[in-house]
Amino acid sequence: MSRLTNLSTDLRRLLFATLFFGAAGGIFMATFNNYLEDVHSLDAAARGWLEFPRELPGFMIFLVAAALLTRMRETRMGVVALLFSAVGAIGLGMFAPGRAMLVCWVVIWSLGDHIMFAVEGPVGLKLARDGKEGKRLGQLGGARNVGTIFGVGGVYLIAKLMGDSYAAFYLFAAVCVLVAACFYFRLDIGRGDAPSRRFVFRREYAIFYGISALFGIRKQIFLVFGSWVLVSVHGVSVSTIALLYFVASALGIVLRPLMGEVIDWLGERVVLASDEVLLILICLTYAFASHVLPAPVDLWVLCGAYILDHLLFALRVARTTYLKKIAVDPSDITPTISLGITIDHAVAMTLPILSGYIWEAYGYEWVFILAGAIAVAGFFLCLKIRVPTAAKPAPAPAA
Secondary structure, X not given: OXXXXXXXXXXXHHHHHHHHHHHHHHHHHHHHHHHHHHHXXXXXXXXXXXXXXXXXXXXXXXXXXXXXXXXXXXXXXXXXXXXXXHHHHHHHHHOOOOHHHHHHHHHHHHHHHHXXXXXXXXXXXXXXXXXXXXXXXXXXXXXXXXXXXXXXXXHHHXXXXXXXXXXXXXXXXXXXXXXXXXXXXXXXXXXXXXXXXXXXXXHHHHHXXXXXXXXXXXXXXXXXXXXXHHHHHOOOOHHHHHHHHHHHHHHHHHHHHHHHHHHHHHOHHHHHHHHHHHHHHHHHHHHHHHHHXXXXXXXXXXXXXXXXXXXXXXXXXXXXXXXXXXXXOHHHHHHHHXXXXXXXXXXXXXXXXXXXXXXXXXXXHHHHHHHHHHHHHHHHHHOOOOOOOXXXXXXXXXX
């Protein structure tokens, strides 16, 4: 507690905002696939199709960010994003009787989520000391995991006390998001900064764009179909998914800050390439564990792969620290991250549809074989990463 009080006011507010936003994210991650199967009876192909509208806001985010950046600083963009997420959460829980309204609320919730993806990294970097960017973003990741534990813990308790009440789950998520919005509204970070540019595309950022594209493919396959294997193939319940996410988040409280420091120590090239190697192993586990291991050992191993997969998502901050180190102009960072998100989603929007058909036609194993091939390509791309030997000057550090 004394360490928390010694931090700057803005950093404390950002940590609490990240915590409550993480709680909402944990609620969605723990319940969303079960919600789609239990309430809307989606099969694997329909689940893949839903990713198209869900990820459409991500594809359009560079336009949304361009429109907002000239009118408000990143922290105000965060407030707008969180309000969208709250409305989407309430709609999903209470006003989604059919698939048409389901898609509507998913798009609104997703829009808020994706604006936050473009905002949270640049805001965190403004509070980082030079050469310690990974450490700062890792600390924010740790705060997100504390929030996730709070969120999935709430899901677990609600499920045990009230059953699978999705209205209660998503009302809880909306409250968490609104609390995060209050903390973002009180942030003073960047108040005197010059406006960011509307749009940036530079050949110097080509590897960043490539990594963003590959991450988008990998993210969709695992977020959609990794948990879908547990839910659809093995019949894992909401409370069990919440428990797995709870374990991953508890480990992340310690490991995310450490991973951030490892990024600062080893560099983005080694960290991101190692991430791809681990992903290949996870792909093989998802594809073949149930064929080579007896029940229930195969399910235990799959649960372990699910936890490890979520822990590895912490390493995505290495993309942000890499961009900061190679940025030609500091004002490039937010619009370039926005464009990276758009590229991410340009390739990711249709792949889940294809993956859903592959699942139905040939079996889920081939979805993860495809993911493994993509991880191999990502490994060789990450080996091309180079950063300047001298870091660029950073904004004034927080306490």
